[in-house]
Each structure stands twice: as C-alpha cells, then as structure tokens.
C-alpha cells in the first residue's frame with residue numbers, strides 16, 4: 496500500500512511536508528471543520544482529508560493563490576502556459592536570467608498577481624518566502640536561468656492539479672489574523688495551528704511575539720474545539736520555554752526533525768518538534784517514524800486514485 500503526501504505548488508522555509516504523516520496520525524475523527532489559521536503553503540490542510548474547512552493566513556498572497564485555484568481563475572493549463580512563456584524569457588534574459596526575475600518581482604510588487612507569486616516561489620533561492628517591510632517580495636533569484644525546464648513545469652502543473660482536486664466547495668479561504676478565526680471554532684471542529692516560531696523567519700507577515708503566543712494560548716485554552724499546535728521543543732542549544740510555561744497543561748508529543756538552511760550539508764540542523772493537543776490520543780510520547788492510521792491510508796489512497804485518474808484524463 497502506498498502512502499503519498501500531497502505536495503503543494505507554493506514553497507516556504509517553514510513547510511511541514513515531512514511532518515504531515517505524524518500530524519495526520521494524531522487527527523481525531525470530527526463532524527465539523529478543519530480550521531487552520533496559519534495556512535502557509537497549505538500542505539497540512541491538503542492532506543487533512545476534511546470536506547469542510549476554514550483556512551486562513553495573514554499573508555494575502557498564499558490565500559489569493561489558492562482562492563484563484565478554487566475559483567478556476569488559475570488552472571493547470573493556465574499555469575503551464577504561463578510558466579512556459581516566463582521560463583523562455585528567463586532563459587534568454589540578461590544577467591544570467593536575473594533581469595527577467597527582477598522584472599517579474601517588480602511586476603508582482605505592483606500588481607500582486609498570483610501567477611507571478613507562483614513564479615517567484617519557484618524561481619527564488621531555496622524555495623524561501625520572505626517579504627520586506629513594504630510587503631514586497633524579498634527573496635533573490637535561484638540563479639538558474641534554465642529553471643523552468645519541461646520536467647519542472649510538469650511537476651508544478653501536477654501540484655496545481657492535485658490541490659485543485661483537493662480544494663472542496665466547502666473550504667473557505669480567508670485573509671485574517673488568527674484571533675477571529677479561532678473564535679469561530681465550535682466543539683465539532685479541529686483547529687490545527689502552526690504559528691511562526693518566535694525569533695525565526697521574521698518578515699512582514701511572520702513576526703511573532705510573546706504577546707502573540709500568550710494570546711494564542713488564551714484562545715486555544717478556552718475554545719470548545721479540539722486543537723493541535725505545532726511548535727519546537729528544543730534544539731542543540733536551548734529549549735522552548737513556552738512548552739513548559741504555557742503549554743505544559745496539555746498533552747505533548749515530540750519528534751526529531753532535520754532541516755536545511757542553505758543547501759550545504761554542514762547547515763543541516765536538528766530540532767525536536769512538538770505537537771501540543773487537548774484531547775486523549777494513543778500516540779508515542781517521542782516518535783521516530785510513526786505510521787498513519789489505517790483509515791487515513793484508505794482516505795489518502797482514494798484521493799490519490801482520484802488524482803491519478805484526473806491526471807490521466809488531463810494529460811494522458
């Protein structure tokens with residue numbers, strides 16, 4: 496039996512792709528909605544298997560992109576055409592492609608077009624996402640003028656197709672700060688929170704302070720919904736003081752995680768990730784590779800079959 500995590504077309508340094516099976520294994524069966532106030536690239540939501548959802552982020556570009564996919568303003572075919580055209584311009588542009596990357600960046604910073612956002616996400620350095628104080632794109636070019644080779648375009652088009660299949664009519668997308676979103680949750684819902692980590696990746700949309708963390712704690716503590724919060728537990732140098740001081744009264748499980756900052760092996764750093772949650776669950780306290788529950792495998796298999804059939808129809 497194969498299990499595949501659906502990978503979204505938008506990238507960011509905080510993407511939780513590798514942790515999806517672990518988070519999935521904890522998700523309880525609920526009657527209500529999947530509520531995700533810090534959507535980011537959407538990878539956790541796309542693998543949630545919920546028919547109803549409320550997905551929000553303070554960053555209007557990620558929400559705008561998925562709203563355009565939901566509304567079919569952006570389709571796999573329009574993405575293919577756009578990336579082929581822009582890829583050709585990139586390959587022949589001055590300054591080893593940088594001239595065209597700059598042109599798209601300048602265009603995006605004026606019009607905030609979702610397709611330009613996709614281009615920057617996929618042609619930027621190391622799949623990072625960052626915005627400056629004026630809210631403008633702030634990641635340099637990956638320095639590969641041939642970035643949009645046919646195989647890479649097909650990969651992105653397939654990712655757009657996957658998410659287009661998975662976004663349900665009953666999924667609401669919203670540009671919002673987390674407070675209002677959490678306040679809407681009922682006892683039938685599950686809230687998954689992946690806020691920015693204090694002191695990491697700070698930019699226009701992802702500043703995070705102690706006050707924010709306390710406010711999030713107050714809202715989750717009084718919510719009638721079930722919640723799962725992703726946070727870091729400790730790294731080689733220090734522990735996250737809030738795990739004990741704020742979140743200690745809830746259930747906590749941990750897992751080793753490795754991530755790269757920069758492409759070099761010596762930049763590989765390890766961090767122990769934590770999931771904090773407010774319901775009983777049969778899960779190991781510290782996990783080194785937990786398998787998802789059988790019913791989730793079936794759910795994902797069905798979705799995978801559906802997506803594969805759709806792909807065969809569209810491109811076969």
Ligand SMILES: C[S@@+](CC[C@H](N)C(=O)[O-])C[C@H]1O[C@@H](n2cnc3c(N)ncnc32)[C@H](O)[C@@H]1O
Pocket residue numbers: 507509510511512532533534535536537538539551552553554671672673674689690691692700701702
């Ligand atoms: C760590 S990322 C989420 C990553 C996501 N789980 C993924 O796998 O791609 C945190 C997200 O929170 C958003 N954010 C930051 N401050 C916020 C706020 N006050 N309210 C809502 N979203 C916020 C950021 O724009 C960012 O997309």
